[in-house]
Amino acid sequence: MTYAIAHHPLPATLPDFVTQRMDLHYITRIQQLLGGEHPHAWQPTPAGAIFLAGNDYLCLAGEPALVGAQIAALRHSAGELLMSAVYLQEGSAQHRLERKLARFMGAEDGILAQSGWAANVGLVQTLAAPGIPVYLDMQAHASLWEGVQSAGALPVSFLHNDMEHLQKQLLRHGRGLIVVDALYSTNGSVAPLVELVEIAERSGCMLIVDESHSLGTHGPRGAGLVAALGLNERVHFRTASLAKAFAGRAGFITCSSHFKGYFLSESRPAIFSSCLLGHELAWFDAAIDFVAAADDRRAALRAHTRLLREELGALGYNVSDGTEQIIALEPGPEPKTLALRKLLEKHGVYGAMFCAPATPKNRSLVRLTLNSGLDAAQLARIVHACDEIRGQADLESWSSTRRLRKLALV
Numbered sequence: 001m002t003y004a005i006a007h008h009p010l011p012a013t014l015p016d017f018v019t020q021r022m023d024l025h026y027i028t029r030i031q032q033l034l035g036g037e038h039p040h041a042w043q044p045t046p047a048g049a050i051f052l053a054g055n056d057y058l059c060l061a062g063e064p065a066l067v068g069a070q071i072a073a074l075r076h077s078a079g080e081l082l083m084s085a086v087y088l089q090e091g092s093a094q095h096r097l098e099r100k101l102a103r104f105m106g107a108e109d110g111i112l113a114q115s116g117w118a119a120n121v122g123l124v125q126t127l128a129a130p131g132i133p134v135y136l137d138m139q140a141h142a143s144l145w146e147g148v149q150s151a152g153a154l155p156v157s158f159l160h161n162d163m164e165h166l167q168k169q170l171l172r173h174g175r176g177l178i179v180v181d182a183l184y185s186t187n188g189s190v191a192p193l194v195e196l197v198e199i200a201e202r203s204g205c206m207l208i209v210d211e212s213h214s215l216g217t218h219g220p221r222g223a224g225l226v227a228a229l230g231l232n233e234r235v236h237f238r239t240a241s242l243a244k245a246f247a248g249r250a251g252f253i254t255c256s257s258h259f260k261g262y263f264l265s266e267s268r269p270a271i272f273s274s275c276l277l278g279h280e281l282a283w284f285d286a287a288i289d290f291v292a293a294a295d296d297r298r299a300a301l302r303a304h305t306r307l308l309r310e311e312l313g314a315l316g317y318n319v320s321d322g323t324e325q326i327i328a329l330e331p332g333p334e335p336k337t338l339a340l341r342k343l344l345e346k347h348g349v350y351g352a353m354f355c356a357p358a359t360p361k362n363r364s365l366v367r368l369t370l371n372s373g374l375d376a377a378q379l380a381r382i383v384h385a386c387d388e389i390r391g392q393a394d395l396e397s398w399s400s401t402r403r404l405r406k407l408a409l410v
């Protein structure tokens with residue numbers, strides 16, 4: 001059978017209010033500011049390149065036990081129902097997995113969502129309402145801010161990890177919801193969780209902690225930072241993207257079984273988007289067992305983090321904003337950050353450029369995301385690259401370097 005060559009009609013013209021925004025992207029930002037280069041596009045990579053742009057912290061991708069579980073589930077997927085999670089019956093594979101993941105995290109129950117984004121938007125939307133203040137750390141993930149918008153609630157920001165500022169804001173706006181990341185995704189800093197719990201309890205606020213970057217990598221058997229600090233029963237809700245250390249595609253919320261029933265008929269992402277598929281559940285089922293037993297990989301990740309942070313600090317990079325496996329090299333303005341990313345690439349080191357809206361406008365950075373599988377030679381190559389490029393990248397002029405100098409003077 002032959003097909004006629006398709007005739008592609010020109011797409012319908014877009015109105016000015018869209019083309020003006022597109023011009024801001026293509027002309028003002030890409031062409032004029034960045035010299036025609038896209039901040040996130042890289043050339044085909046050479047063999048032996050070191051990728052520090054992915055979130056598979058414990059190197060689960062391709063693990064035979066997990067792949068095998070997924071393939072077996074696909075083989076039995078005939079007749080699988082594609083529908084909203086609202087229709088899932090008690091005892092379904094998803095509900096069983098939710099209980100298993102909840103047990104892993106030391107919670108009564110939990111809810112799987114299609115992504116970390118959907119988990120956060122859905123949760124904040126079901127908790128907050130118009131007029132309710134939601135206190136967000138300025139660096140809290142965008143999905144949490146989106147949840148506040150979706151709820152029509154009042155977003156109240158506080159300075160990153162600044163508990164005094166949070167308390168001032170609480171005095172002004174009253175009881176509501178406090179929302180933080182356990183481990184922040186741009187610079188690897190950690191939230192002061194004990195203080196946050198105490199403030200939430202004193203002020204009568206609920207507390208949500210996003211554990212996307214600490215679940216699997218931190219805490220007993222990978223149960224996260226809240227569990228590591230024995231705060232499971234004092235944090236109202238924990239959320240996580242399972243697209244990090246669990247290397248799949250889903251999100252999770254810890255909660256009580258009583259809350260779960262309410263959530264499933266109130267959360268718009270839960271109601272209006274379909275549930276996970278059987279092979280996705282099978283991956284996570286196997287991943288929980290794998291991650292729980294992966295103390296050696298967690299220890300390797302910690303050791304790599306310590307080594308790189310020490311070495312980069314000694315080279316004059318200001319990595320003092322964070323302590324964990326996400327390391328930010330922060331030139332500040334976008335053109336400088338793009339130049340840094342490309343210099344590193346010349347040495348075979350591929351980080352991810354983070355810029356607005358993921359960072360404030362003039363605080364763009366290259367994020368180096370470590371994983372447990374890096375070996376000593378690769379770590380040495382990363383340090384060597386960072387050493388070699390200091391002059392060309394103009395490290396001395398970076399805003400983060402100037403902040404470091406200021407700190408040294410006080």
Ligand SMILES: Cc1ncc(COP(=O)(O)O)c(C=O)c1O
Pocket residue numbers: 115116117118120141143181185210212213240241242243250251
């Ligand atoms: C802290 C945090 N929360 C939530 C998300 C959203 O997760 P997902 O990619 O599963 O939608 C991310 C991912 O970037 C994240 O870093």
